Amino acid sequence: MLRRSFLAALAATALAAGATPAAAQETVKIGLIIPLTGPFTTTGKQLEAAAKLYMEQNGTTVAGKKIELIVRDDAGRAENTARIAGELIQNDKVSFLAGFGLTPLAMATAPIATNSKVPMVVMMAGTSIITERSPYIVRTSFTLGQSAVIIADWAAQNKIKKVVTLVTDYAPGHDAEKSFVDQFKSKGGEIVESLRVPIQNPDFAPFLQRVIDAKPDALYVFTPSGVGAILMKQFVERGLDKSGIRLIGPGDITDDDVLPGFGDAAVGVVTAHNYSTDHPSAKNKEYVAAFRKANAGMRPNFASVGGYDGIHLIYEALKKTGGKTDGDALLAAMKGLKWESPRGPISIDPETRDIVQTIYIRRVEKKNGELYNVEFASFPDVKDPVKAAKK
Amino acid sequence: MNALETIGLEKRFGGIVPTNDVNLKVQEGARHALIGPNGAGKTTLINLLTGVLKPSKGRVKLGNSDITDLSPHRRVSLGMARTFQINQLFADLSPIEAITLVIGEREKLGANFWRAFGSDEKIVSETKAIARQFGLADVLHERTASLPYGKQRQLEIALAIAAKPRVLLLDEPAAGVPEAERHEILETVAALPKDVTVLLIEHDMDIVFGFADRISVLVDGKLFVEGEPKEIENDPRVRAVYLGERTDD
Amino acid sequence: MSSLDTAKDASNVMTRKRSWHWLEYAFWLAAAASVFLLPSQHALLTQIAIWSLFALSLDLLLGYAGIVSLGHAAYFGFGAYVAALFAINFTGEPVTGLLVAGVAAGLLGLVTSLLVLRGTDLTRLMVTLGIALVMYEIANQMSWLTGGADGLTGMPVNPVLGFFPIYFRQANSYAYVLVVLFVLFVVAKRIVHSPFGYSLRAIKGNPLRASSIGIPNNPRLIAVYTIAAAYAGIAGALLAQTTPVVSLTYIDFQRSADVLLMLIIGGTGYLYGGIIGSALFLVAQKFIGNITPQYWEFWIGFALVVIALFARDRGLFSIVERIAAWRKRGAKP
Amino acid sequence: MTEILRIMNLRAGYGEAVVLPDLSLMVERGQSLALLGRNGMGKTTLVNSIVGVTRRFSGRIMLDGNDITSLRPDQRAHAGIGWVPQERNIFKSLTVTENLTAVATPGKWDAGRVFQMFPRLGERRNNLGDQLSGGEQQMLAVGRALVLNPKLLLLDEPLEGLAPIIVDELLAALRRIIAEEKLSAILVEQNAQKILSVTDRAAILERGAIVHEAASAELRKQPRVLENYLGVGKAKRA
């Protein structure tokens, strides 16, 4: 009896609590949906910090409109991302959706963007296909293929003949494997063995043992960003570095955010990526200094520039439309935009709405007692190779 | 005609033999009591009879059917029911629900997941009759866990009776019942339907001699003596066991 | 007592538990009204309704049969994938999809139930957890079929029964989910108040006694496990139909753990626990999350500890009941 | 103060079941009491209630003038209760010596003295508890209670299930402890004749109440009384 009355009261409060005040008209709102809890927290934190930094540096008024950033946590779950995106559009009247830490999170939101004609800026997720899921998607991060293909090119040019690939056994890993293997083979390289590691895998020892047995020139690795460190430590621990096997891969594995904790194990690892904290440009030096100052010394990583440039893209598009928030107009404004980012010159491909950027080859080195990805070669104007191949 | 019979029944746990070559015959319609000092193996024996334990050797027969390999619930459907020395009740159900449940299972309606529980008036009137018989009419809808101990004890027996057994095993029905509520239990036991064969396990000699027409004495896992109450009462060997004048071989 | 003298009256007392209290009517009316009155919260309400159904399925297992599971997402996820693949390959009609998903998940439940019959709570926790982990791994490895970590997209969602469109119709979609929840709730209520349902309570309460009054424990447990798995599968299918992507998170450990938490918060064994628990959990997650997107987990954790400290098996209700009891005692010294 | 134990209106049992409805009992210092009665009459419950491992509904228990009613079992043990449980309950994963040292408190009884009294135990001092015979286990159980250096020793069916030779050996030891050391004790037994030879006084328990109390020597001469309360046959109540 009592139980039931409580139930009714509760249901009533639960429902009533839902109502939120209607949005004010003079402001343009950006909904930033990122994982801030769960296993992908670090990505979310980088994105949030970068987005806030940009707004702090460039003011919150664009084309006469006040810009407001609404941050929401989706805990890395697609159903939450989709729900929050819907709520932000419907209840908060946001004019932009942004964030998206993982592929399924972006995929779940794509139809919502299409349906509501709200531009959706993908700041992190890296699977090629995402931008094809909605004409309202623009990407400011990178695609996995960009780094995977470039590192394959670089390897083929640098006397690496035999490679073992080792990727985490999940879809992005499979993509990273495929992009690399196809490209490397087409350049005459040989893949000795392709290993896949379960997602829940605290110990790489058995896989590395197989690598030792296979004696390749290089080990190509792709794992979710945090996991790379463990792998590298174990790589060094088993003396693979001294046996002449080089460790190469997309830049995710030497994530600048975590790199300082890797220890000397990581020194010498060669990766290809779109951004390094160490990128030697004035713009980047200023960016890094400001970012570290605002975030208790935290280093900006490749996720952060996706967020930083994503907000820049939104600002520039608004300037071009004169503050109008019509989705189609904004998209038209975004297509083909070019600018100088902390990572170097970048642009939005007018056809694919995907990012075009320089991919750098970097080697992990110690500078002033800290580890950095030091760039030593660059491949400019790299488009997403997967889409390029489709043409 | 034997209602219940064991043939060379034996149970071993490692080196211990709590049941050792027991050949027990319980006549149809009998009021049979099983007594014996602590540790004689009474509980093991009842667990073997009801199928909670599997014997190491020997057979158990219920009427004419060999039930040695049947699971406990199959034995119930063949007509064997039991009570427990320590109450084994459904704390969250009320007496009426528990009894109705037993009758429903007996009538093979237990797997029905669509009709409302307690909607069959025939079953419910039988439930009510049993409840009245066991003095539970005034607590029909209370939660079992909140009943006084004596009522719980009554319910313990009522549940077994509701299964309409041909053979009923009563394991110390009066254990732990306060003096004030004892006579109710005793009356209940005495008033059990005559066509039901009863095997009673009991320490309380008041109950044993007030009830049983035949007594078996179990000592160290073996059947020691069997006979009419008078014979047992005057058997010097039994006396020795009970008064501590044991002079075992 | 005189009113209880006839069998009919006694029977009424028992069957009354199955009939509806006016507050229950009020609850469902309020839920129905929310379709029209709370358009801004439809997305959240839809999620709550789906989690409610999922928690309800676990309640059938835990609250009535006493089987604790830390891997119930196995059936939820399986149902979701089956529904999505069925829609992609055969028909996008949602109700058909639900039925197919329910049957498929039920079958999986039937097979795996054999593994959870024996053992203690801990063994069951671990075995169910193991089943879910293996299912997760399978879904991940079969990425050619399931999309793996990238998720499975492109599932068509046609109008329900051919006339009631739910794709991108927030209100319709919520109404659809709510109707499914309601129908399955009514069925569950019938089940738990049937002789079968009572035999489950008996097995949960005292398996030894249950078998000694003639209840075949194992077949009954297998049956309820199958039903619960089918319910979970339907819940998964609902989420698949209302979210544009099915991904590995449908089947992960976090989901199994969350549904268990929701159910315990709301309380087990009276069917509304899962609904209340999931509503509280998700509303708290959303609104604390809006205030502190990074650290809402701390406050949820804090709430769990407090609830656990003061609540009993009935979850939050026991706190209310205890306060009420205390006030009653205070009222008449 | 001559009494070592006084139980006042104790009502106790397990869970919901009341086994002892209202029991009062007194044991004098240096006195030993035989507690007799058939199975299931509440003897063990009484002992367990003194130890503190039953549920107490009401009543009070005083030990040596101190109220121990609200003490935990381990505190009661330190207050001076030495317990030989009914099933002996030797700690099976402890050696004989460890069984003694784990619970010992300083005093005149220590492991060495126990081994003096039961040489067989001394020989098996490094064996694990579950490798002992029934008699050895019983000796160990008694020894384990003694090394607590208790004010009151509670022995619950110490002779149960033992071979006759062992019974005699144990009885001799008990006689020494009780008669020579003047240790206060309560002995629960079904085996009346044997135990009456060791104790000063006897009480017969029936359905949770004391129905007869007498000096042991006196009771031994009254086989009819014993038969009445302990034997098989319909109790003919006075």
Added chain:
Amino acid sequence: MLTILFDGIAYGMLLFVISCGLAVTLGLMNFVNLAHGAFAMLGGYCAYVLVNLYGVPFFASLPVAFMFAAMIGLLAERTLYVHFYNRSHLEQVLFTIGLVFMTSAAVDYFLGSQQRFINLPSYLQGRFDFFGIGIGKYRLLIILVCALILIVLQLILGYTRFGSRLRAAVDDQRVARGLGINVNWVFALTFAVGCGLAGLGGALGAEILSLEPHFPLKFMIYFLIVVSVGGTSSITGPFLASILLGIGDVAGKYYAPRYGGFVIYTIMIVVLVLRPQGLFARGTSK
């Protein structure tokens, strides 16, 4: 081959040190303590803060990590856990999961969500060859420390009065109380030591398992597997289970990398279905 074995043992040993405390709470006190991993994490972060931020030598940080986790464990036991001993398992689950959420969020708040590694002295890095077996120095250290702990545990359990009191309390709680053993206190101390060991394991294992705020949930499954497969009636059960799990996991992934992810879960299900009390539990319980 032997290298694989070596790696497996090191991994298993680590699992053992972290999980043995859980075996105590779960098996001996019948308490479902899902927050056990949180104590391991606290120990790990304690060592991290000391070594990386304050430059304390690595070896000095290990005992501190142990003490830190043990003290927190004792505090939590006396103030919070003690209220849950006689509650249902579900309430224990609710309570301990709540604790996990709180510690995870708190660690995230104070120390950030990045993965953390403890700076190891250089002489612990790399490895050497020993008759063809590649021996990682750090893994060797783990094996040595864990073996030492195992021996010390066995000694304490086997040859101290506390050890025999603990075994007595486990054998028969009721009689132990009745014979003057303060079982509550014995269990509280044991709980603290278990937490301390978890903390030590967390510090030692940071290098292999890596520290992050979600550590307790991420590895909870592994600890539970160790305890449920090993049974909880002795130290040797979980120890053997850990070693078996370590070797099985490592070897399974080496020889059948495609199915490596299934191996341990399948082993666990099979073991539990066949032997619900655990693989190494004594035949009879109670």
